[in-house]
Amino acid sequence: MECAEFHLQIPMLLDGALGPAEEAETIAHAESCPECALALEKEQHFHSFLRKRLHPAPAPAALRKLVMNDMRAQKNKSFWRWPAVGTGLLAAASIAAFFFIGGGAEQNQLPGTIKTAIARQSDDRLPLDVNSANEADLRAFFAGHLPFEFDLPKISTGTHVRGGRLTYLGEQPTAFISYEINGTPASLYVFTDRNSSEYVRKSPTKCQVLTADGTEREAVVWQRGNVVYSLISRKAEPLMADFIKDGCRK
Amino acid sequence: MTNELQYSGETLSREEFETLALQQLDGLYAAARHLCKNEADAQDLVHDAYLRALRFYKRFQPGTNFRGWIFQLMYRLFINRYHQLQREREHVLPSDEHLNRIPDSAQGPEFSAIMRLEAESVERALAKLPELYRSVVVLCDVNEFSYEEIAAILDLPIGTVMSRLFRGRQRIRQLLAAEAKVTLERQQEAPIDINMYRRERGLA
Numbered sequence: 001m002e003c004a005e006f007h008l009q010i011p012m013l014l015d016g017a018l019g020p021a022e023e024a025e026t027i028a029h030a031e032s033c034p035e036c037a038l039a040l041e042k043e044q045h046f047h048s049f050l051r052k053r054l055h056p057a058p059a060p061a062a063l064r065k066l067v068m069n070d071m072r073a074q075k076n077k078s079f080w081r082w083p084a085v086g087t088g089l090l091a092a093a094s095i096a097a098f099f100f101i102g103g104g105a106e107q108n109q110l111p112g113t114i115k116t117a118i119a120r121q122s123d124d125r126l127p128l129d130v131n132s133a134n135e136a137d138l139r140a141f142f143a144g145h146l147p148f149e150f151d152l153p154k155i156s157t158g159t160h161v162r163g164g165r166l167t168y169l170g171e172q173p174t175a176f177i178s179y180e181i182n183g184t185p186a187s188l189y190v191f192t193d194r195n196s197s198e199y200v201r202k203s204p205t206k207c208q209v210l211t212a213d214g215t216e217r218e219a220v221v222w223q224r225g226n227v228v229y230s231l232i233s234r235k236a237e238p239l240m241a242d243f244i245k246d247g248c249r250k
Numbered sequence: 251m252t253n254e255l256q257y258s259g260e261t262l263s264r265e266e267f268e269t270l271a272l273q274q275l276d277g278l279y280a281a282a283r284h285l286c287k288n289e290a291d292a293q294d295l296v297h298d299a300y301l302r303a304l305r306f307y308k309r310f311q312p313g314t315n316f317r318g319w320i321f322q323l324m325y326r327l328f329i330n331r332y333h334q335l336q337r338e339r340e341h342v343l344p345s346d347e348h349l350n351r352i353p354d355s356a357q358g359p360e361f362s363a364i365m366r367l368e369a370e371s372v373e374r375a376l377a378k379l380p381e382l383y384r385s386v387v388v389l390c391d392v393n394e395f396s397y398e399e400i401a402a403i404l405d406l407p408i409g410t411v412m413s414r415l416f417r418g419r420q421r422i423r424q425l426l427a428a429e430a431k432v433t434l435e436r437q438q439e440a441p442i443d444i445n446m447y448r449r450e451r452g453l454a
Contacts, residue, residue: 015415046364046365054376055369059275059280059296060293071300
């Protein structure tokens with residue numbers, strides 16, 4: 001084996017990707033060539049350094065609990081008694097949860113998955129597909145990505161549309177529209193569910209959402225036909241009321 | 251590495267799936283944290299992956315590599331849902347021949363300084379890699395998958411896995427060398443604290 005070939009073999013040697021014969025040949029070369037032995041030693045140091053420093057930290061306890069709750073939740077038979085079985089179920093159920101949270105004994109009947117679906121709705125950190133406040137741009141984008149049509153709420157003074165992106169609640173394609181209400185971020189999620197009328201009222205209803213990290217957020221939910229709208233914000237409670245007052249009026 | 255995680259039963263029951271899936275939580279989270287580059291998105295990604303796995307676990311073929319299956323599921327979710335990937339694909343590391351050799355800066359005096367760098371420095375360097383390289387390095391050096399497993403998870407030829415891994419590690423080393431150099435220079439420029447010097451030598 002030549003030195004150049006040896007250098008190419010080093011990563012595979014350290015990653016345990018060489019066969020026994022190749023490994024023996026590579027090691028034999030290192031033993032006969034001091035320069036290559038030194039190079040191997042340094043590579044070995046760096047290799048173990050990298051793996052040591054990147055040694056994975058355990059998953060947070062909250063995440064483990066969330067996952068385990070999901071697994072338990074799906075075993076909950078009462079969950080499957082709900083009429084919306086299928087991809088729309090999670091979305092519909094998440095809306096139902098808005099009304100149950102804070103509702104005493106009923107809250108405890110909610111599967112963890114549903115609570116989690118709600119919690120995820122407030123995440124506004126991912127990049128937008130459309131960075132435009134122009135309604136036509138948003139309409140054009142969502143028309144090509146969603147199997148349903150919806151009306152963007154009219155917005156009140158002080159409210160600014162940042163843009164939108166395609167997202168999912170469970171497997172349900174959902175329009176995400178990012179707003180700023182007097183400088184405070186707010187997230188509007190729009191999706192369809194044929195069973196939503198069982199859970200969602202036509203007039204905007206304010207409720208509190210308990211998120212995965214245990215914080216409470218303000219949410220407003222309403223529907224038009226089969227289209228469900230849910231607006232969530234971290235701290236825009238009074239502002240959201242104004243937004244909805246104007247916003248859902250068509 | 252993953253042989254013990256291969257399930258050899260004829261069918262995978264719900265309970266067996268849960269047991270296998272929960273064994274992978276730490277590894278999935280570790281990979282997700284490096285892929286997403288922040289904890290909140292990583293937790294969302296892992297959670298989404300579990301929801302999806304719960305939904306589709308019956309598609310898993312017993313006797314095949316469960317660990318690879320669930321990592322592949324999470325990685326595909328990452329590609330589909332987190333669109334930055336498309337943008338990052340444009341930022342490919344230069345294909346200069348010199349990358350085939352360890353850069354001098356990483357072989358010289360900085361080498362020992364690199365070895366003293368903490369985990370945060372390595373994580374920062376890893377985060378700076380384009381996703382193409384980061385995912386391969388993460389699967390190999392964090393999750394310790396074999397080249398073959400990485401190729402299956404990322405749906406890449408094994409040669410591509412090897413070259414990306416090589417180049418990704420080289421880039422990390424270059425970035426660490428640069429950081430180590432700055433640290434060394436700062437140490438050399440820093441004024442000597444005479445009281446500290448005396449205390450260290452028991453002269454105070």
